[in-house]
Each structure stands twice: as structure tokens, then as C-alpha cells.
Amino acid sequence: MEKPKNCIIVIFGASGDLTHRKLIPALYELYRKDLLPERFGVLGVSRTRLTDTSFRKQLAASLKEYTANDSTDTKQIKKFLKRIYYLAIDTSNAGDYQKLKSRLKKLDKEYQTHGAFIYYLSIAPSMYEVIVENLGLHGLQESQWREGYDKRIIVEKPFGYDLESGRSLNKKLLKVFREPQVYRIDHYLGKETVQNILVFRFSNGIFEPLWNRNYISHVEITAAETVGIEKRGKYYDQSGALRDMVQSHLMQILGVIAMEPPSTFESSAVRNEIVKVFHSLPAIHPNEVANFAVRGQYTKSKIQGEIIPGYRDEEHVDPFSRTETYIALKVFIENWRWGGVPFYIRTGKRLPTRVTEVVIHFKSTPHILFKQKDQHHTEPNQLILRIQPDEGILLNFGMKLPGAGFQVKKVSMDFHYSDLGDIPVPQAYERLLLDCMMGDSTLFARGDAVEACWGFVDPILREWQENPDDTIFGYPAGTWGPRQANLLFGVPGLDWHYPCKNLVEDALFCEL
Numbered sequence: 213m214e215k216p217k218n219c220i221i222v223i224f225g226a227s228g229d230l231t232h233r234k235l236i237p238a239l240y241e242l243y244r245k246d247l248l249p250e251r252f253g254v255l256g257v258s259r260t261r262l263t264d265t266s267f268r269k270q271l272a273a274s275l276k277e278y279t280a281n282d283s284t285d286t287k288q289i290k291k292f293l294k295r296i297y298y299l300a301i302d303t304s305n306a307g308d309y310q311k312l313k314s315r316l317k318k319l320d321k322e323y324q325t326h327g328a329f330i331y332y333l334s335i336a337p338s339m340y341e342v343i344v345e346n347l348g349l350h351g352l353q354e355s356q357w358r359e360g361y362d363k364r365i366i367v368e369k370p371f372g373y374d375l376e377s378g379r380s381l382n383k384k385l386l387k388v389f390r391e392p393q394v395y396r397i398d399h400y401l402g403k404e405t406v407q408n409i410l411v412f413r414f415s416n417g418i419f420e421p422l423w424n425r426n427y428i429s430h431v432e433i434t435a436a437e438t439v440g441i442e443k444r445g446k447y448y449d450q451s452g453a454l455r456d457m458v459q460s461h462l463m464q465i466l467g468v469i470a471m472e473p474p475s476t477f478e479s480s481a482v483r484n485e486i487v488k489v490f491h492s493l494p495a496i497h498p499n500e501v502a503n504f505a506v507r508g509q510y511t512k513s514k515i516q517g518e519i520i521p522g523y524r525d526e527e528h529v530d531p532f533s534r535t536e537t538y539i540a541l542k543v544f545i546e547n548w549r550w551g552g553v554p555f556y557i558r559t560g561k562r563l564p565t566r567v568t569e570v571v572i573h574f575k576s577t578p579h580i581l582f583k584q585k586d587q588h589h590t591e592p593n594q595l596i597l598r599i600q601p602d603e604g605i606l607l608n609f610g611m612k613l614p615g616a617g618f619q620v621k622k623v624s625m626d627f628h629y630s631d632l633g634d635i636p637v638p639q640a641y642e643r644l645l646l647d648c649m650m651g652d653s654t655l656f657a658r659g660d661a662v663e664a665c666w667g668f669v670d671p672i673l674r675e676w677q678e679n680p681d682d683t684i685f686g687y688p689a690g691t692w693g694p695r696q697a698n699l700l701f702g703v704p705g706l707d708w709h710y711p712c713k714n715l716v717e718d719a720l721f722c723e724l
């Protein structure tokens with residue numbers, strides 16, 4: 213495989229959680245697999261007083277903790293860490309960028325990177341604009357225009373707080389960098405299983421003809437988490453599930469599921485098709501929000517003898533908070549392919565199991581031949597694309613039960629990634645860091661797509677903000693969220709796909 217050109221990765225937020233838990237382990241894995249360029253270096257930047265040596269020592273410990281055991285070869289780690297450097301500066305202080313500039317000049321010479329720097333904003337979003345501005349002020353965004361040696365910037369989500377701040381961030385980024393230099397990372401797009409949706413759809417002849425309103429009745433996209441908000445109360449209480457999960461990750465999955473086939477697998481061709489999906493989402497009218505969105509918040513419960521605190525009892529959460537930890541949405545895509553097909557999207561914390569999946573529900577047969585004993589009809593086919601865990605694809609269909617009569621039973625054909633044997637599935641950050649080094653932005657969110665996603669969720673956020681008394685439903689931790697979410701289907705008998713049962717019996721649901 214072709215390797216990227218020499219480069220230096222500058223990580224802003226080097227002493228932080230993401231750097232230690234994801235970025236350095238991902239870079240190490242790439243190094244171990246010999247996928248990095250001959251000459252590449254990393255410069256970590258944050259305020260904590262550290263030297264190159266003390267930073268490397270900390271990273272060595274993190275690598276032991278966060279990489280697979282079979283990849284912790286001490287000698288190799290040492291060689292890798294020799295390429296990592298540290299600079300203590302305050303990134304809100306414009307004067308400090310002179311230090312950054314001179315350090316980069318030295319590293320550029322040593323690594324022969326011809327000015328190819330990748331700036332990674334692994335720092336609080338409130339710092340994004342000031343860093344970008346200061347990089348611009350010091351000419352640190354200017355490329356030398358040598359083929360393949362470009363300056364790039366990777367921005368972590370959240371890309372703004374609402375439509376207005378999302379637009380403002382884009383504006384500030386594009387005042388300093390050109391759009392092709394900007395890589396907005398959504399690690400869901402870096403997941404093998406999300407990329408596999410593209411391969412599944414566009415490399416198999418048999419599914420694409422069925423992938424439309426004529427054969428599909430509805431689609432579900434679920435991202436369920438068993439954890440609560442952990443130590444992120446301060447962030448989460450200002451954010452909520454709609455901003456944290458839907459605006460970014462789940463909308464990207466929706467884009468990949470619903471897009472038209474691109475004419476080539478070029479970045480702009482793929483991203484043009486994805487953004488068209490977002491532009492086809494009708495804005496929800498404020499009076500209609502309750503008909504299309506159900507929000508919930510987990511309440512205290514007892515799971516297998518253990519007391520699970522309610523959201524309002526979590527650290528740094530307002531005891532009267534109306535922030536949603538669960539959201540279910542009904543979405544229509546107004547275009548030729550999907551006209552009239554509802555897409556149901558739900559995500560929540562403290563649900564009974566951790567699962568991210570897409571369930572495609574096909575229409576029933578036009579005529580029912582095999583009447584079942586207790587049902588009016590046989591179950592329609594379902595295709596389940598399991599994104600995590602137990603990544604794979606499952607097709608449900610009806611088979612005859614052996615014996616007298618024509619009893620139909622639902623069975624499945626399934627593929628699990630684990631069936632591929634010992635081919636390791638790379639972490640999302642590995643894939644995305646390598647793609648950025650190669651200058652391939654296909655799996656990154658483009659500015660117009662981010663704004664289009666904000667454009668869709670913004671009316672819902674505004675409605676809740678302007679009417680704080682709008683209903684929010686309590687659901688006991690360990691259940692599948694408020695029962696009112698089922699009403700979104702509006703068809704008797706239709707319900708969500710539940711990969712497992714509630715963990716709590718006799719749960720008490722209430723309005724908060």
C-alpha cells in the first residue's frame with residue numbers, strides 16, 4: 213500500500229484523555245503495521261509543564277493500558293516514542309505561537325516534511341476558534357505547495373452547539389484554511405462496519421434494487437449505551453443526546469444508508485451524495501416537534517441488586533435538569549427514493565444493552581398464502597446491519613417448520629466479522645488518521661453537511677429551549693426508554709426492534 217508523505221502531527225490537548233486513550237494508541241498501531249511515512253513526528257502541545265522525556269514516559273504507560281497486549285513490544289514502543297515531542301504553551305495566548313513556530317521549523321528540517329503539518333484539535337471546543345485564528349496570525353496554515361505536502365487541520369466533534377455556532381465555526385475555519393484542508397472527524401465514519409454499509413450496498417447487485425420505497429417499509433437506526441454520563445456531567449448537561457449523538461454520528465449513518473450511489477468513490481462524489489440526503493430532510497415545524505421527537509431522561513433504578521442513580525443525581529448535573537439522555541425521532545427523507553418511508557432514530561444512555569445497529573424492514577408479501585395460527589401474517593423480512601458490538605449482518609426470513617401444515621418460522625442468515633478469523637478490525641482513529649495523512653477526506657464530515665445536520669436538529673432544540681415545560685419522560689435505568697417512543701410508529705403492532713429485554717421488571721415510567 214502507498215504510504216503517506218512525511219509529516220508532523222501537532223496535537224493540541226496532548227495531556228488530555230483523547231490523546232492518551234485514542235490518538236497515540238492509534239498512531240502506534242499504524243507505526244507497528246508499518247503504515248506511517250518514513251519520517252513522521254508528533255508534537256504534543258498543552259499547558260502542563262512536561263519535557264519530551266516525561267511526556268514519552270506518560271505515553272508509554274498509556275500505550276500499555278490502551279493497546280492490545282500482543283502489540284506492546286517494549287523495544288518497538290521505545291522506537292516509536294522517540295518521534296514524539298512536547299511543547300508547553302497556552303494556546304489562548306497569541307504570543308506563545310512564536311514558540312510553536314520555531315519548534316515546528318526545527319522538526320520540519322529534521323524530518324524533511326516540507327511544511328506538511330497536521331494540526332489535531334483534541335482540546336475543548338471553546339478553544340477551536342482561538343487556535344485557528346492564532347495559527348493564521350502566525351502564518352502556520354500556509355502550505356508550501358509542494359505536491360502532497362499540505363497543511364491540514366483535524367477538528368473533533370462537537371462542530372458547534374447549534375446551527376448558528378456551527379456556521380460561525382465553519383466561517384472561522386475557512387477564513388484561515390481552505391475546505392480541503394479541514395478534516396472534521398466523526399469516528400463513526402471510521403468504523404469498519406459503517407464503511408461496510410457502503411460496500412454492502414454498492415458492491416452487491418441483489419440489494420440495491422430493493423433499497424427504496426417500493427420494498428422497504430421503514431428503517432430503524434439505534435445507538436444504545438448501558439453507561440450513564442460517567443464523569444462528563446458538565447459537558448453532557450449542556451449538550452444532551454440530540455446534540456451528542458444524533459446531530460453527528462447517527463445522521464452520518466443515515467446519510468450512508470440513504471444516499472444515492474456515487475458515480476465514483478472520490479471524496480467529493482461520496483460527500484455530495486451524503487449532503488443531498490441531509491438537504492432532503494424537511495424542517496420540523498415547532499408545533500409538530502412532539503409528533504416527531506420523544507425525549508427522555510433516565511431515573512434511579514435497581515439492576516441486579518445494584519442501585520443505579522438517576523441522571524439528576526449525577527455529578528455536575530442540575531438537579532432540575534431537563535436535558536435529554538434519550539431521544540427517539542421519526543424522520544422522512546423527501547426524495548424520489550425514500551418518499552413516504554419513515555426512518556426511526558433512537559439513542560439513549562442507561563439502556564439495557566450496548567448496541568448500534570440499523571434495521572431495514574422490508575414490506576410484507578402482497579398476498580398472504582400461509583396464514584399463521586396466532587398471527588394475521590408472517591413477519592416481513594428484516595436486514596440487520598450490526599455496527600457494534602458483534603459486528604455483522606443478519607437477514608431474517610421465513611422458513612417452513614418441518615411437519616404437517618405450513619407453519620412459517622423466522623430464521624436468519626448471518627455473517628459476523630469474527631468469522632473472518634484473525635483479520636483484526638482496526639480502530640476508527642487508525643483509519644481516519646491515516647486517511648488524513650493521505651489527504652483522503654471521504655470519511656470526514658464536510659462543512660456543508662455539518663450545517664445541514666444542524667439545520668435539521670436546530671428547530672427541535674429551539675422548541676425545547678423556548679418551551680422548557682415541553683414533556684420529557686422519565687425512564688428507569690436499564691429499560692428501553694420511554695414507552696411514548698413507540699407511539700412514533702403510529703401503526704398498531706409496530707414497535708422498535710429490541711435486541712434484548714428490559715433489565716428492570718415493573719419499571720415505573722413517569723413525566724418529569
Ligand SMILES: NC(=O)c1ccc[n+]([C@@H]2O[C@H](COP(=O)([O-])OP(=O)(O)OC[C@H]3O[C@@H](n4cnc5c(N)ncnc54)[C@H](OP(=O)(O)O)[C@@H]3O)[C@@H](O)[C@H]2O)c1
Nearest residue numbers: 225226227228229230258259260302303304334335337368
Ligand atoms: N475523550 C474522548 O473520548 C472524546 C471523544 C470524542 C470527542 N472528544 C473531543 O476531543 C476534545 C478533547 O477531549 P478530551 O476528553 O481529551 O479533553 P481533556 O481530557 O479535558 O483534555 C483537554 C486538553 O486541552 C488542554 N488545554 C486546555 N486548555 C488549554 C490551553 N489554554 N492551552 C493549551 N492546552 C490546553 C489540556 O491540557 P493542559 O491542562 O495541560 O493545558 C488537555 O490536554 C474535546 O473537544 C472533546 O469534545 C473527546
